[in-house]
Each structure stands twice: as structure tokens, then as C-alpha cells.
Amino acid sequence: MWRSMSACGCSRLGLLLGLAACGDPLVGEQYLGEPMLSFWGTVLVSDGAADTDADADVGVAVVWNPGPGGEQLRPEEKLTTETDFPARYVINLLAPPIPEVMHTLPDGTDNRGSIGLVVVYRDVNGNGRVELADEALLGVAEDIGVIWHEGPEEGAEASPTEPPRGYGVVRRTADQCGGLPPERIQEATEPVDIVMGDICEAVIDPDCNPDTSEWGPICGGGAPPEGPPPPGGPPP
């Protein structure tokens, strides 16, 4: 009896117990949560963009504009990415931006949030994260950005003009200070192609205050240039 149970009976019992497995998929220690924003598409290289070697260890990342008074772009750390360069990419943002990059958005309202740039970089140390001090940016999405709307505080009455709390993909304008607010174009349902252009500079003063605005090269590393930005905002 023991032998027959161990052979046929156990396999049937195992099958039955396997069928008992139901419900939500369970996760392990590697689970990072559900993406708050997921977008994907193709990286297109325009004239003047840095060379992107197909064999290079290349990654995509989101870096946050530090806002008024901020000094450095802050890479988003809570994200996952997949790249199949030289073309395809996926970015999953898993958490809101850190408080240090929250500021009043330059959209003429008091809405707070963050604006981020999608960058392509050479992952020198292979850790899957962009480290601006050590790793060279190969390019910046020239017309696509990421925006986080803080939304109303919990319990506060929402403004009818205020976007809901959450992420969105926005189309950057060449003259950002003149073209804001950025147009929210994507809710993670369509592919977002990134044109990686030669705009290796980005405004790091989103309030467009000439007295406080600074320009800095973000491609290839290095320190931002001294002095005020040129009149009229960033170069086209």
C-alpha cells in the first residue's frame, strides 16, 4: 500500500494540489511594485547626436530637473528599464520623484511637480543606473519629457484645472519658457519614440526667471559653464 501511494497516488495528489494554486501571482524579493508610468518606444538618432555604438552598453534613464535653487540634475533611482539598442527601450517609473526635485511647475499655476528628461547614457560600470559624475550621456530626448504632478494634498479640494496626481509624458518645446505648460501627450498606452538630438543642454531653471536661470551641458559630463544663461532662454 505504501509503495502504491508513493507512486500513483502522490502524483495525482500533487496534480490536485497544483490545481489548488489560485489567486494573485505571488512575488519575491525582486519585486519592485507596479509601474506608476510605463512608456516604451524607439530611440531615433538625429543629426548631431552623439555616436551610439550598437555594441555599447547603453542605457536609458530619467533625470530630474532640480528646480529653482537646485544645482544638479537628479537621476531617478526607482525605475526599471529595458533596452534593446540601438532601437528599442522601455522605462518603468516605480515611485514619485524625491521631494528634493519638487517645485512649482512653470505653467502659470501654483501646481507643484517635477519635470524630467529622458536620457541615453553609456553604462560604464554596468550597474543599470546613470551616474552623472562618471558616465557619459549620449543624448537627450529632444522633444519628450516626463512630468510628475503632485496634485492636491490629501484631503484638500482638487482644483478643476489641476491635473491629477501622477506621471505623464510631455512634449517639450524648443523654447521651454515660452512654450510651457508642456503638453501631456501620453498615458502609457502608445509607444513614445525618442528623437535623440544634439540638444545636450537643458534648462535647469524651470521657472524661467532670468535672474536665476542657469544653463549647463548635460552630455558628456563636466561642470556647467559659469555665468548667466544667454538672454531669451536656451538655444533653439
Next chain:
Amino acid sequence: VSPLWLAAWMAVAEAEERRFAVVFGTNRGDASDEPLRYADQDVRRVGDVLVELGGVAPEDLVRLEGATADDVRGVLRRLGERMAASTADRTLLLVYYSGHADALALHLSGTRLPLDELKRLVSSAPADARVLVLDACRTGELTRTRGATQAQPFEIVVSDELAASGLAILTSAAAGEDAQESDRLQGGVFTHHLVSGMRGAADASGDARVTLSEAYQYTYAQTLLTTSDAPMLQHPSFAFDLTGRDDLILTRLDSDSHAGRLRLALEGEYLIFDASGRDLVAELQAEAGTSIVLDAAPYLVRWRTPEHVFEADVEVPDGGLTEVGPEHLRLLPLGQAARRGGEDWHRPALSLVVGGGVMGPVREGLGVMPVARAGLRLDTSFLTFQLGARYGRDGAENGQLTITEDLAGAELGLVRMADVGPISLGAGIVAGVDGVFQRFETPGVAPPRSALTGRLGAVGRFEGAVHPRVSIGVQGGVDAMWSPGEDEVHTEVVPHVALDVGLWVF
């Protein structure tokens, strides 16, 4: 009744009487008979007790294992010649058979010896008295033969005396019944009890002599008891010639042999094993003070009451007397008693079990989970059933979020336990179902998850009794655990180990 006759038969081992015996049998009957396992062993046991206690000299005992009909005819003829030549005042012939038979003949290794012929051979032997004992299927027919009466067993008392010159026939089963072998007894049921009775268990009068009537009454009662839960009851039968009035003494417990006596101080049911506890030497229902004769050797004595099982290790000295009383008997832990009490004891032991341990992660990286357990356990003679519940919690932190996982479930285990002294070892299988609940702390989005999982695994168990009602055990194993995954059922191999305390409630 002649006083001379009576005195002669009450002194069976005295010089003027000579006893001859033929014990024969075979495991193999006709081609259509299912081979027996213990017939030859029964022959050896009966031969041994006849030599040790029955007054049969070794040279007057003929053992035939794997016998044929011609073997038996030849042996009885030659023994008849020796009996005729004997100068003893009296002679007794004992013939014992173990094997297959039908209503008409013994089945002997592919040959047949008609029952009428056997009875004629025995009856015509030049002995003053003859005893024929048949432990075989359907042999009850013989007790209905002409000139004999099938006795009502409990109406036979010591005063029903065997004729000194007559013939007595004991058969293991009534007409139409099958005699039965027992793997537990490692012999025929009838023969096992007959031998135990001849060794002293049947000495109802306490005079250190076991008469034919005593042996029959004891064997009848014990055989009936042993087969009471078997598919067919087995009623030994007894018939005798009515021409005399003496009762025959089969064995003398004070015989001068290489044996000792074991006195059982308490009334009850005893199982006597060899020192290893594996081979059953005797099983008897004893009155207080019953003595039985055993070979000088160490034994394990097991005494059963309706509720408990006790054991004692004893040494039976050559020619000496060993007593087993309350001070020698130790109460077995109830779980062990359920297993060691014997298949016919049928008293399971129920216990409450609580404990705790650890188990491997349900998913990679979640770490070792502390688990609390509680449940019921039922020890039976063959299997131990475990019905339990468990609860555990573990977690992990990966920089992005903190995972907290709770697990609660039920399980059923089937474990085969074996006892090695006070220690019990076991192996078996456990199946169960768990609910798993995962919660997350994160600045992002991570809804809680809940799932039902199934598991099946192998377990091993090590257990010791610290008290007849309390055990401490360690049980560990490996499970295959099935849980829902993103696309298909995920299988995880989950080791686990736990320490538990059991309290037997009955």
C-alpha cells in the same frame, strides 16, 4: 475408575511411561493450495515443547518437514515397531500435523493421506493412548467420524477424562472452517496458542501440569479470540473415545529441562517476545500467578490492559523462576502503545501537538519564515495521522519596497512510525493548502496580493517520550509548493523543520 490408572497418568514423566511423537507438516499442499508460510515452523515449535515439557525423549521424536504421505506412513509404521518393542509399562503416541487438508485427506507436498487412513494408522499403533492433533483446513470433519463426538468446547472440563487406551483428536477448526495462519504470530493461530498453553498458559489449576483438557480449553478460547476480527472465526474441536476416564497430562512445567519459568503476577493479556522485541514467543491470557515455561533467555514481556500497554525486560534463568509484577512493568507512551499493543489491540492514541519551526521561502529571496504549528495527531497500529494548522510570517526589503508575507494553512500528514526503545522514528508524506498574503510598503504602487497554494512533500520524524503522555519531536522535510505565478503555476521546493510537543489525551 481404577486408582492405578489414575496414578499412572498423573505421573506422565515417570520411568514406566514412554512417549513417542511424530510431528509433521508441509507448507506445500496440492497444486491448487495456496502455499503456507509457517507450517514447518509450527512443526518445530510443537516438537520443541514436547521434548522440553512433554516427556518425549529426543530420540523418540520424529520431525518431518515437507512431508509426503509415504513419509508419514513409513514413520508411523517404524514407530509402531519401536513402541511394540518398548519395555515401558505404558506408551503414549502423539501425532501432530500442520498443513493443508480437505474433508477427506491431508495434502502433503503434492500427495494425499486420507484422513480415515491416518486415523486408522494412529488408532492401530501399539500404544496405550494416542493423541492426534491436526492444524489444517477443514480438519474438523474428522471429529465427526464414527465413534467420536464433537464436544462443545466449554462443556469439556477436567473431569471429562481421556481413556488411557483411547484416542483423542484435536483439530484446529470446526467442519467447514479454514484454519488460519498469522503473520503477526508467525504461525498457525491454533498451534501458536496450543504451544503457549502447553508451556503453562493453560494451567488453569495451577498445579504445574497442563492436561489435554486444559490445553484444549485454553487453545479454543484464544483461537476464537484471535480470529474474532478475522474474516472467519475458527473454532477448534475436540473428540475422544469414551472407553476410559483418565485425563492426560500433556506437559509438566517442572520438568527437568533447559528452561526456566516465568511467573506473571498480574492477570491479563501478555505478549512475550524475544529480547529484540521482534519475534513473538508466546501470547496468552493469564490468570494472576500463571507460570509458563520458556527457554532460558532474555525476553521482552508486554502486558496489555484495555487502556494501556506495559513492558518489562526479563531474564529467564535455566531452571529458575522469574516473576513479572507491577514493579517490573513500565507504562509505554500512548503513541508507542498504539503501535506496539498489537494489531488486535486496536487502540489509537490521540494527542494535541503544538510547536514551531522554520520553512524556506515561498518565493526566492523572501528569507526563512518562522512558523507556528498546532494540531491533532492520531497514532494507530500502522499509521500516524497528523491534522494540523500553521501560521508564519516573513518579509524582505529591497530598497524599493518592503514586503510582508503571512501564511496560514492546514495540512494532513500520514507517517509510518517505528519504535526503537524510547525513541520513535518515522517517515511519510504531508499534503496541505495554505493561504499566502503579501503586503507592501512603498512610495509607489503595489497592491496587496493573496493566493491559495497547495503543497505535497516528504517528511521525516524523530521523537522521544519524556513522559507516558508527553512527547517531544522534530519533524522536517521538503515540500513541493504550488502557487500562482505571472503566467503559470509556480513550483517552489520548500524545506521545513519544526520542533513540537505532543500531549496524548487518550
